[in-house]
Amino acid sequence: SNMRYIKEHNKAGSSYKLEGNRFAAFTPAEYRSMLSKPKSLAKKFESAPLKHKEGAIPAEFDWRTKGVVTPVRYQEGCGAGWAFASAALQESMWAIYDRGLAHLSVQQLLDCDYNDDGCDGGSSDGASYFVLLNQYGMWMSDSDYPFKPYVGECKFDSSMAQSKFVQLTYTKNETDMAVTVATHGVLACGYDASAADFEWYSSCVYDNPDCDPWGICHWMMICGYGTDAGKDYWLAKNSFGST
Template identity: 30%
Template sequence: MFRLAIVCLTITCSLLQSEAINQGPYLEDEDEDRVQMRSQFEKFKAMYNKDYEDLEEENRFNIFVENMEKAKRMQEQDRGTAVYGMNKFSDMSDEEFDGFYFNPAMSNNSFWPKEAYWTEEDGRLTNLTGPRFVDWRKHGAVTGVKNQRKCGSCWAFGTVANIESMWYIRHKKLVVLSEQELLDCDTWDHACKGGYTYNAFRAIISLGGVMRERDYTYTATKGRCSFKRTKVMAQIVSYRNLRPHEQEMKAWLARNGPITVTINGVALKGYRRGIIRPTFSECRPNKMTHVVLIVGYGVVRSHPYWIIKNSWGANWGEQGYFRIYRGEQACGLNRFPTTAMVK
């Protein structure tokens, strides 16, 4: 009986050892993945000067891991040349990021007033020919990339960026204008809680113009309206909603200047560089979350693209810009194209 017990114990140990050997590589791989991810997280902290409390650090590390997994899925699904992965937002949850860097007013509202749509009076472009490449930055018509910081004010940045460029094209004078004026003085919109470009244009017309940024500096929070008409630098007489057709948008941009557009920004959080070409299901056009400025277009290796100025600082994307596929209505960027008509 004793000998039988030893034999049974030996067999049981052998089975357990065999099972451990079979599971070992998977557990080992999982541990190695975690170690590698920890190493990437340390690089991220050093690159972006991140410093956390002990408990907060573990939470941010877990968020970082989730974001890297999401970036990997985006990479697998994207059909363009875009590269996704670690950037300065990699320790932010989707909820935090959406609240700080997207447009809460748009994100929570599926209803778009008629003011956002083109009308028959806006007309149709008949001559759609134009150059193969256009980049208004090379003409000196685009100010430097700005940073909205943790404030859902992209609507103000997209509006002001358009006016800056259109003012230059008409007057050959590039002036950095104030977004803070809109945050404080636009009574139709909601400062860091979001807004709409058509309201912003209306507010600027009502106020009488836009001041320089240096005279009305950005604080990333709503304050008391300090607009001074004597300090106005640029004025607009109206705005125009363009038809939601990319070929017409291309022709308009080539002849007249940059265009403000509204997009679904889901592909931007983990973006690093290249041409974004997401699937329809990944970036649906019926969820508008972000306002940006198209400054040009081109084509590379059979990939036609738009060049778009963002407002998340020059240390994001392609020096503050991103490219997205042109001709497939990617992320709904064709839905609400608009531009100022300057004095």
């Protein structure tokens, strides 16, 4: 059973801990329904150059301590991690640039972004470009366009926009990622979340050796980094709920 697996894992002395959370009763098929099919548009666009002052960056950094990260949401049985990561990215960047902490619509992407596949998956880079090119870079609030775990009719209304962005930047490696997080803001990141134990992750540095860097099937927002017991880590805001 899932609980037996969790207990055996924790007894084995792994670097990370698991717990019997809301997903402990999920079947493999139910968990897979929350993941995306691999898809990325990164190679189709030129990256805007990063501009930062030369010099060392902090050994650790956490945007949560700055009050610019909204609470974790729950995507339910919908493979919309790509949309949640895109909305989380825009929420935090909007706050970092002193525009206030908005709670933005995920449903705007699910219903309107025809370049991605709704609850069957997508990519955060593609979603952000869709908003930029087709919706004037504008985001509605979650209260005006609330989340439902399915795709419906597009009801985007630019006159009700609560946030706007104008440019995206890609990072090429983990050094660029750390510099960007420490000096510019948060990032959206694709990740292989297909390992069974990812859904039960509880604490410490998750470093499953079966993680495939090319098997991206989920998206999260990177809001910090650091080192714990000699292991470097990224702080990621997920959309699997807070418990």
